[in-house]
Amino acid sequence: KAGVTQTPRYLIKTRGQQVTLSCSPISGHRSVSWYQQTPGQGLQFLFEYFSETQRNKGNFPGRFSGRQFSNSRSEMNVSTLELGDSALYLCASSLQPGIRGETQYFGPGTRLLVL
Amino acid sequence: DAKTTQPPSMDCAEGRAANLPCNHSTISGNEYVYWYRQIHSQGPQYIIHGLKNNETNEMASLIITEDRKSSTLILPHATLRDTAVYYCIVNSGNTPLVFGKGTRLSVIA
Numbered sequence: 203k204a205g206v207t208q209t210p211r212y213l214i215k216t217r218g219q220q221v222t223l224s225c226s227p228i229s230g231h232r233s234v235s236w237y238q239q240t241p242g243q244g245l246q247f248l249f250e251y252f253s254e255t256q257r258n259k260g261n262f263p264g265r266f267s268g269r270q271f272s273n274s275r276s277e278m279n280v281s282t283l284e285l286g287d288s289a290l291y292l293c294a295s296s297l298q299p300g301i302r303g304e305t306q307y308f309g310p311g312t313r314l315l316v317l
Numbered sequence: 318d319a320k321t322t323q324p325p326s327m328d329c330a331e332g333r334a335a336n337l338p339c340n341h342s343t344i345s346g347n348e349y350v351y352w353y354r355q356i357h358s359q360g361p362q363y364i365i366h367g368l369k370n371n372e373t374n375e376m377a378s379l380i381i382t383e384d385r386k387s388s389t390l391i392l393p394h395a396t397l398r399d400t401a402v403y404y405c406i407v408n409s410g411n412t413p414l415v416f417g418k419g420t421r422l423s424v425i426a
Contacts, residue, residue, distance in 0.1 A: 206360075235413060245361070245404075245416035258413055292360050294414075303349050303368065304410040308360035 204229065206295050206309035214315045220281040223312045227274050227295030233257075234276040235306060236268060239290040248291075251276050252299050280314075288316045320344065321405045326421040329399075335392040337420050339405030342386045347409045350381060352390045354401040355419070361404065364390065395424045 207226045215221050227234050235258075236248040247260040251270035268278040274295075280287055290313050294306040322340040329335040341350060349368050353361040365372055365379045367388075372379045378391040392399055404419040 237414075237416075244418060245414075247413035247415070250413060260413065290358065294361075300411045302347060302410045303366065305351070305363055305366060306414060307363055308353075311358075311360045313358070 206293055206307055208291075208293050208309040208312050210312060211310065212313050212315075214317060215283050216317050217283055217285060219283050220279060221283060221314060222277055222279045223291055223293075223314075225276045225278075225293030225295075225309060227276070227293075228307055231295035231297055231307075232274050233296045233299050234270055234274065235294045235296075236276070236278050237292040237294065238262070239292060239311070240286075240288070245292070248278065250299065257299060283316045285316050288314060290314075320407050320415065321417055323403075323405055323417060323420045325418065326423070328423050328425055329392075329395045331397060331424050331426050332394055335390075335395040335399065335422060335424070337390040337392075337403050337405075337422065338387065339390070340387045341405070341407045344385050344407050345409070348407045349410065350379065350385075350388050351406045351408055351414070352377070352379065353404045353406065353416075354399075355404070356398075356401040361416075364403075395422075397424050397426060400424045 233252045235250040239245045250258040270276045290311045292311045293309045296306045351366040352364040355361045381388045402419040
């Protein structure tokens with residue numbers, strides 16, 4: 203079974219631009235979560251989607267948004283990019299939320315560099 | 318904030334067992350202990366998880382104390398490819414994963 207896939211793997215943008223990242227979960231998984239990893243803040247939760255609905259949201263500004271499609275694929279968008287948005291963006295999938303002992307599986311990440 | 322405490326770094330000789338400790342004294346009854354590892358610039362890799370019984374899979378063993386306030390991840394025969402940051406996380410399955418700083422394990426030839 204294929205793992206979580208993320209595209210693109212690497213991206214370079216300039217300040218003020220916007221970017222869209224894509225995540226395809228493991229087949230059969232319907233929950234997708236996004237995380238941001240920076241050297242200073244570590245791994246931080248952005249948001250979680252299930253059944254095309256945002257279920258949880260971390261403490262990030264409104265410039266960060268996401269959505270989920272009916273096939274469980276998810277995208278996240280960052281508008282008006284800032285230098286501090288340079289990070290590794292990770293997507294994780296699981297069967298569905300609320301299952302005790304459920305495991306999240308991570309993709310390889312998208313490395314975003316903002317110049 | 319992370320609900321776990323881990324040593325910032327550890328060394329292990331290649332071929333020896335690596336024992337990574339984790340304290341989670343405030344763990345609640347419905348929370349599991351999860352272990353992930355992250356090799357440089359890659360996505361975190363799931364290793365193992367458990368509730369109260371010891372667990373073993375092809376990658377590692379997880380030993381949880383009877384009071385569930387601490388646990389140890391054991392890599393039985395560490396190799397250079399096991400060099401990574403190891404994260405211990407407590408989670409009920411209904412909330413986002415909260416990552417701490419983890420333990421940087423260096424396996425030395």
